[in-house]
Amino acid sequence: MKEAYPNQSERLSPLVQRLRAPNPSPLTLTGTNSYLVGVEGGRERVVIDPGPSLPLHLEALVGIAEKAQAKISLIAVTHDHPDHYPGAVRLREMTGARIAAYQGTTFPYDLPLEDGSYLQTAAATLLAIFTPGHSPDHLCFYLEEEKALFTGDLILGSGTVVVAPPKGDMADYLRSLHKLEEGWGEAQVIYGGHGPEITNPSAKIREYLNHRKAREKQLLAALQAGATTLPEIVAQIYQEVDKRIWPAAARQVMAYLIMLEEQGLLDVGEERPATLAEEALLNPQGIFDPLVLAELGLEPGGEKVRSYRLKEIRI
Numbered sequence: 001m002k003e004a005y006p007n008q009s010e011r012l013s014p015l016v017q018r019l020r021a022p023n024p025s026p027l028t029l030t031g032t033n034s035y036l037v038g039v040e041g042g043r044e045r046v047v048i049d050p051g052p053s054l055p056l057h058l059e060a061l062v063g064i065a066e067k068a069q070a071k072i073s074l075i076a077v078t079h080d081h082p083d084h085y086p087g088a089v090r091l092r093e094m095t096g097a098r099i100a101a102y103q104g105t106t107f108p109y110d111l112p113l114e115d116g117s118y119l120q121t122a123a124a125t126l127l128a129i130f131t132p133g134h135s136p137d138h139l140c141f142y143l144e145e146e147k148a149l150f151t152g153d154l155i156l157g158s159g160t161v162v163v164a165p166p167k168g169d170m171a172d173y174l175r176s177l178h179k180l181e182e183g184w185g186e187a188q189v190i191y192g193g194h195g196p197e198i199t200n201p202s203a204k205i206r207e208y209l210n211h212r213k214a215r216e217k218q219l220l221a222a223l224q225a226g227a228t229t230l231p232e233i234v235a236q237i238y239q240e241v242d243k244r245i246w247p248a249a250a251r252q253v254m255a256y257l258i259m260l261e262e263q264g265l266l267d268v269g270e271e272r273p274a275t276l277a278e279e280a281l282l283n284p285q286g287i288f289d290p291l292v293l294a295e296l297g298l299e300p301g302g303e304k305v306r307s308y309r310l311k312e313i314r315i
């Protein structure tokens, strides 16, 4: 018997439908948001982020298009994390649609995109905006007809984004948020890679930037109070927070430390093997899930770390 598909598609606007992939987890929230974009009555649809390669989910996406007597002609992918891109290749096999993604990303694609590339289709006009930080190949897409921003994992419908080195870069991430704030202030709605739609885009972008500033301040305060290693810093900043998220928190702290070092604010020790406490924090046993590894930037088999000291007190 055919398994029933658990999720219903939702019509969000005249041009946008959302089908959530059935891959809920602490990092993917209620699941990855796949979007179908195209005018009702039109013959084509663009899929943004087909999600993981889950046959039922991909069949459901094709089914939604077929029901509207349309076909999926293009697949646009925001970034190369396992909860966003793997469905693309399979969906291409099923539909013949081409895959559009950032030039030089790590998965197969047909149309290389860069900042400012236009995807002009019968379904809609999408502008690619290069927004690295969460990952080096991250793109947002702007749907001109509805002033809608598809933000992948740059901005989520709820919670905050993990920016984890080595591939995550906090300075890039902040620049990408500023870029959206300055260039796309007229956006009416944000459709994130996870969570619900956001109807107050500029306030949300500000909130994200303020949250990051606050975290940076906490980090500077921890350093000022004498913390020099990741476990010491995390213990100070994330005292109140569930310890299960400390590995992600430690990665985030690392991303800030790299940024502060680049800004010349830190004296940084030589790279050295992690102590047991550092290893336990950064790479707790039992994490083999490729999604978690990618999101947290974990390097299986031996972490190299440094110690940190503030050069001068500036708070």
Ligand SMILES: [Zn+2]
Pocket (backbone or CB within 6 Å): 028, 032, 081, 083, 084, 153, 193, 194
């Ligand atoms: Zn994601």
